[in-house]
Amino acid sequence: MTLAVPKLRSCDDCPIRYNAVCSKCEPSELAQLEDIKYYRSYAAGQPIFFGGDPLEFVGSVVSGVSSLMRTLPDGRVQMVGLLLPGDFMGRPNRDTIDCDVVAETDVMLCCFRRKPFEKVINDTPHVGQRLLEMTLDELDAAREWMLVLGRKTAREKIASLLYMIAVRMASLKPGETAATTFTLPITRETMANYLGLTIETVSRQMSALKKDGLIAFDERRDIRVPDLDALKAETGEEGF
Amino acid sequence: MTLAVPKLRSCDDCPIRYNAVCSKCEPSELAQLEDIKYYRSYAAGQPIFFGGDPLEFVGSVVSGVSSLMRTLPDGRVQMVGLLLPGDFMGRPNRDTIDCDVVAETDVMLCCFRRKPFEKVINDTPHVGQRLLEMTLDELDAAREWMLVLGRKTAREKIASLLYMIAVRMASLKPGETAATTFTLPITRETMANYLGLTIETVSRQMSALKKDGLIAFDERRDIRVPDLDALKAETGEEGF
């Protein structure tokens, strides 16, 4: 199921060299990581981890987008994280993974077997420090998302998701602060599972935002935002 | 507004010595922390931080319960974290705090000015390692909560909150795995703000759970759970 492993070899050429968990590493630390790293690729739609499975490796998203999801016994699903290039997957000192992880687009990972990675964390300072920073940022994002899930209307939820994706996709290309056009990396169903809505409500609100001129799209995935501030005003986060 | 500062002095006697951010410290590390620590107390209802304020100190909850909350410009509120004894507040390498923090009960904190605390993290391994562990646990909890907020019914939300509090309160007293009686540290309004509900819905569902014999209470805060498994079955997390 995995795609052909790409030829990337040196960390120097890596697109996430300065965002990922390795970004604070000194040359000697980087060499240790480079020794134990390996790449894996997944096609869009493929599972990367199943919740409850032994956590054999951890790693960084090099390219593509993947999701973390939690599932209730009766099948209800909630997405709990969106991993873009640079984001880290898995956690040290934990034998099993607690979420399903899915490749939303074609994904390439830079992986480390968990035990050797834990050794690097214990023996050197900068990987653990960077991982702490990244984890704190993710915690902030999760809390922001709790506000969206708990207190926003369907329309505000959609606007918040689109706005977040516009900003995060843009931040991957240095120079831009927010993209006015982007391709949604996820389906309507995944959007619904992010927002705690049904697919029908997502569709209706997307149509409503389109009718109101806040977004435009013909192909269902290619979104254009004529006025990013106007979209932001729909998120409920703006003063007035 | 702060209460009289209590007389706790030595870390050896500290009730959270083996849970908190200092729990992995070796004697020399503990001595560094002990040098810079100081205590603060807050009465129930008092604010500890306002979102956006400069983050002058970080610290651990020694006793009591406090909440993290986010607020939308129009006044909608969502609680995004519940801090029990041992939990850590604030984050290193961040100049401002992004949530309001409120004392739900009388609270005592063991505080460190942020800059010296950052120095300890940079100079010694075990505080940062422990903080990473704790942050990862909080991230797991936040994601669990996203599932509650996004996909559970009002009844399941209430059951989930009560169950979580029963388990977490019990885990503070070694030996118990879950308490069958406990005092709710929060008002109905705070419960509503945790669960993304209105106060009326919380009240109705509490009454319904009481009528169904899943919980009992006379005083509004003192909850008894006759059958913890039966309560868990109402959370939606059980197989069937």
Add this chain to the structure above:
DNA sequence: CGCGCCTTTGAAGAACTTCAATCTCGGTGG
């Protein structure tokens, strides 16, 4: 061309909120 997947749209129904009234209890002052 026809099938399947994803999406959109409509209509009916359920869950939760809103608005409003009442209740309980602890504290305060007459």
Add this chain to the structure above:
DNA sequence: CCACCGAGATTGAAGTTCTTCAAAGGCGCG
């Protein structure tokens, strides 16, 4: 001592939002 007051909590009725159920449209692929 007791009546009153206010904050928190409960309960009822009406209203809104979102979901559920149902049908149909669009697009890619064999």
